[in-house]
Amino acid sequence: MMGFLGILVGLGLLVLFAFRGWSVLLLAPTAALVAALFGGEPLLANWTQVFMASAAGFLAQFFPIFLLGAVFGKLMDDSGAVSAVAVFIARCLGKHRVMTAVVLAGALVTYGGVSLFVAFFVIVPMAQSLFRAASIPRRLIPAAIVLGTSTFTMSAMPGTPSIQNAIPMPFFGTTPFAAPGLGIIASIIMLGIGLWWLQRAEAAARRAGEGFGEAPHDAAEHAAVDELLRERATTAREFDPAEIRHGQLSKGPAPALNAILPLIVVVAVNLVMSLVVLPRLDLAFLGEERWGGTSISKVAGVWSVTVALAAAIATAILCNHRRLPALRQTMDAGANASVLPVLSVASLVGFGAVIASLPSFATVRDWVLSIGGGPLVSLAVATNILAALTGSASGGLTIALDALAQTYMEIASRTGVDPALMHRVAVIGSGSLDLLPHNGAVVSLLSICGLSHRESYMGIVMVGVVSSLLALAAVIVLSGVLGSF
Template sequence: MSAGALALGLGGMLLSLTLLIWLAYRGWSVLLLAPLCAMLAALVSGEPVLAHWTQTFMSSTGRFLAQFFPLFLLGSLFGKLMEDSGSVDAVARFMIDRLGTRHALVAVVLGGALVTYGGVSLFVAFFVLAPMAQALFRSADIPRRLMPAAIMLGTATFTMSALPGTPALQNAIPMPFFGTTPFAAPGLGVVASLVMAGFGLWWLGRAAAAARRNGEGFVEPDHGGAEDEDRGKSGLVRERATLAQAFDPAEIVNGAAASDYAGPPSPFVALAPLVVVVAMNFVMNVVVFPHIDATYLAEPRWGATTLSAVAGVWGVSVALALGIIVLVALNRGRLGALRESVDAGANASVLPVLSVGSLVGYGAVIAALPAFEVVRDWVLGIGGGPLVSLAVATNLLAGLTGSASGGLTIALDALGGTYMRLAAEHGIDPALLHRVAVMSSGTLDSLPHNGAVVTLLAVCGSTHRESYRDLVVVSIVGALIALAVVIVLGSLFGSF
């Protein structure tokens, strides 16, 4: 293509991305923004607009929905039932009671890690953990401004992107592209988790000690806070939040709490569904699927696919479904409004999956434009090899979109095949690509416009000015350090 056409195409891509970010940050729905901005980029590039809308945008969005809607649906349902049964509250309170005021920071972090690694949605965890953390920080006289960072460290760092087997959506997205499982590169995932958790706890402990020396203690919020349930329905919070995780916060207040029908579950009953999800995820992906005959999947009626392309999603789906069954069986008396809770959980999955799917469709249109070849060549030409270029590309897209899942899917849709080819040429295990890609999606996505950040600050009654600095250190700096460690270890020793 000519230099003029190339410049015009790149300019159109940049303009459309700028508009998408700016308007999404101001609370406009990405369901409308994504196709409009994609068509703007196609128009400026001289490409057929309507063909890109129906054939490129909608086809890519449809593929995303077909692959991942079961995980959105089951994950949201599991999280809502865990909340309404009182199980999330019981698990978090168990950790806090055991560790107590002396270890308030560790209690909040581990409580959040336990429920999210067990499959509870990030936003459900936010709304449950925030009031508990506030009470604990008040007792320990720890500055309230550290609450968002402590909750984020436990819920949206190592349990989202590093711990092997995590049922988080981000950990599932690379599986169809690389033919991997949720347990890809387990040793590297454990190392990365220890780095993230250790660094984050060190920073929070250091910040709390400095505040103590300066005479700074807990101060009650003077605006909203953890008990303000209407914040989940805020249009601005809702639109940003549904791009960040697979749960619509507007459904938090629907259904009925266990306290309306029965007392809270025991820690054993509350933990049982989480254990089932983790255990069955491992059994399905490591024990069952490697030993079954799934050659029938090659038939056209099943999409001419392979077991490796679908096993990861199947495994997580089965694990969540069994977790839901166990949860309902153990807490039927506490779920007096079961139908309302189920409806709320199912409804909570719809807006997030459509929002992220629309972002994926936008990325597909951009990747199909002739000018994108220049961007692709630049990304692949980054020094350091395929692992570094994959990390940079995913970081940038997750940061620009404010969505770990959206940025990751866009990156893999556009470049996944290329990285698989490069992996074969360089002898790189696809499991290592999987772990690097997932961890890269969970770093710069926590920029100020990220929906999880906005929601967490809202439910904690805090602001960016008060709490964002510490949140950046534990969720971005710590994650980048862990990512660098994984890339170095993976380059030296391969996947393990």
């Protein structure tokens, strides 16, 4: 009983103080040790042998993706490529499809590998300009940006290079293109519901005579330097917003082709590596002790995304080198931007490892596995709950899979459930309830826009939470009828 109480107390401390802006680097080990103390477990052994070992394992697996993703995002930002993509889409769709233009601009750059917070700081000013010209209320900007950047391109679209889509790969032996057909269907549902709600909200605002309103001029600059926002943001996604101000922006916009080509390279190289190159290589040597005794199924997904991002970085530099006046500073800022997020998420993973190692966690595991509806439903519930509590899709997903993935793989081998299907369900589940009010990305986006939860959060719920939950339900139902595809 005391052990279970310790789990609740530790998790409560983590959630409470993280929301108040305390660093997860301090909170996670402290909360883990509190849980261990309640359970009568050795404290130092839990810290050095369980917490640190699990955190280090996460770093060893995923730091390349954090590092290259942040560098790529900063290169695309400083070269003016992200702005050029957004302007190109807005110009193609015209002034009467402003809402759709903002959604698709966010979707294209994030599916192409640009870090979320880079997209926020670039697309928000563009959205404000377009919404003002079209007399659309600025309170709808966060919802439009969330739909494009934080729903289907993060969790459902096959091949997305998001860290959330990468995390299940070593656990399930899958690729970034796991369950592509179901992923595309889920993406259509999220995008369709989100655009329907946005257009409905725009029409209602026009009938009421509501215009754009006044936006505070310094909102984005304040958000970039706010330390409280920074602590929340770096547990949510893979880019430290403090580094947005470093480097040097291009004085002119990039040509549309130069801006879009690196995004195409990410998707194309990821696809070729996942489905053509790596499956044909003889990598049996990975089973040797010097390589960690692993297998290609454990590393192929991470390798594919890593190579894709590296190729995209080279392409971005070659296409836009004249618009990168301070290349070293830009790349340094990108590299620095990856450090705090990856350490923050690794600390959450260490916390989860300590919790999962406690004898009383067996009660929690048994409860999760006893949820009706089969293993996919229980997996979806577990990832949703942990992502909601931590305010982090990547943190909640890794905690859930660290504790439960082996059990689910055993269930899959007995029941014939495709691991690729579990991959897709887990990722979509982690990206649903993570968008609760305390989520770092939500708080940061509202701050950049100069808006409050009261003004804009309902829109985020509709396009981000409701659409994702409905898509998740559709995937589970369809897989029960048609299987994984």
